[in-house]
Amino acid sequence: MISLAKSRIMHAMDSQYLATLVDDRLAQGVFRVHPDVYASSELFDAEQKHVFERTWIFLGLESQIAKPNDYLVTWIGRLPVLVTHAADGVRRAFFNVCRHKGTVLCRLESGNTRFHVCGYHGWAYDAAGRAVDIKDQPSGGYTEAFTRDNHDLVPLGAFASYKGLMFGSVSAQVPPLETFLGEMRFFLDLAMEQGAQGMEFVPGRIGFTYNGNWKAQLDNSSDAYHLTSTHLSFMEVQRRRADSVSGNQAARQFDWKKRFEQEGGAYTFLNGHNVIWLNQSEDTKRPVYPQIDEVRARVGDLKAEWMLRLRNLTVFPSMQIADSTSLLIRTFRPVAVDRTEMRYYCLAPIGEAAEVRQWRLRQFEDFFNVSGFATPDDTAMYEDMAVGLKAAQIGYVQGYARGIGVQTAGPDALARAAGVMPISSASGMFDLQAETWGHALYREWARLMQSGVAGEPAWPQAAGAAQ
């Protein structure tokens, strides 16, 4: 360990400095993270390159581009991405960038078109990414060298789907998607197998920007510890509803007192992923409940039982599923060290009964919306962290310590029964509120940053998963 005073004057690209940022000494009962990880703009630029451009990033749902010529526009970090569904039935992902002079090709977030025509000089591409028209090419006095050159859209390094979830990677040097997801597949199944006909995003765009680092959101989804302080106002509202003082019962929201009496825990997995879970006190309030018999018959008792548990998961670095109130997929896009763009999606079974859909919407809006009762109090804290963490003088933050004393290596009984193999398990009554989930995140962050700065491959075993 080098002193903090010294660390701050060292260059972010120094591997010795990088090695100090995540103080990972679990054997001695210590796991701490340096404020620079959340607050240094030098590190931010480096992590765009070494983290976001060297691993799998969630792009969207296959059902968002269900029909031929459907497309959607998204991002990997600061890079614009276009995902298409071509007439040959194949989905592909490209940089959303015209080859002529590098302008953004597709200017709408979604749509359906056979040809993507650039607004600048009219070069046209088909949905498979082929350049089908260089406007006025015959009269252009082009050389043979130009004609021989490739003008097609540039595909991402890798693109693949798992259970309808599409992922892409800028780098081709990544393991196969299923390997990257690993044990997380069980938990992704629990979200993606809730509908007999598959899952969709409910229409309606919810996006917001907070003035804070993306890792504040990265952490918060797993953070059970903040509920009983940050969300006290929501709990007060909820108590009035539970006591029928409030006439607003549309969300059929949960009784937090009952939740706090449940058993729960945290798992860490390879490649930066994590899961937290909590046993369910009021399973009839879960929007999946009315269909649970159909679900059980289709996916079995084990998965059906897990679907009724509260589960929040993070697929490192920027995709989260929260199935705590209703079912949410959240992605975040770092724009600057202290600026993060969020997208929230309400995930629901295709063909869901109108009455259940209505209830799902009210539950989602009530809790998750940034215009709702819970999320704004989270984002207020993220913005305060961005102010506070400039004070690197405070030394390592101490927010990944709860649960270290009780966690065990490998699976606990619950994971073993599910056939899932975490790296670590920490479970107990709700008030344990373990923070051990953070170890997976910051180990992976440190691994990608250190190997990137050293010029080493992120995934030494990966031969490259071609598109």
Next chain:
Amino acid sequence: MIPSTHVSIATRLLYREAALLDERRWDDWIALFAQHCEYWVPTWRTEAELATDPQRELSHIYYASRAGLEDRLVRIRSGRSPATTPMRRTAHCVSNIELLNAAEDRLEVRSTWANHVFDPHHRTQLVLFGWSEHRLEYGSGGWLIARKKIVLQNDQLPAMIDIYCL
């Protein structure tokens, strides 16, 4: 012909609503809404299309009755919401008030709004803007808001939105 008294009834009520939010007179503000008032802030489905059905599409806020707004006031007054401490200060501007329909006991009103929001904690400010549709109904309590639909034009939202931001 829409009698000019109807225009002035609508104008007075919309100005009052805006002023009461700015002055944080929550009880007086909520008293402007009928018990059965629907309060709806639709999302945008795409860049160009608004969501049209709150039962099938996400809303920023949807309450089928005034009870939802009462919940909001509980939260605002709880003193336990970080996003609400310290409270933002606002200046609601309402203009372009237009009567779309008028009957003896019922007015449909469209207006354009801009709300300036200052955050004394981070010393930042922003403007939210859009248009609103009010349905006003006359009953034993006088003229009350029986439906309010708020279209938010700049929907890449800041880190928090509450009823007094709209």
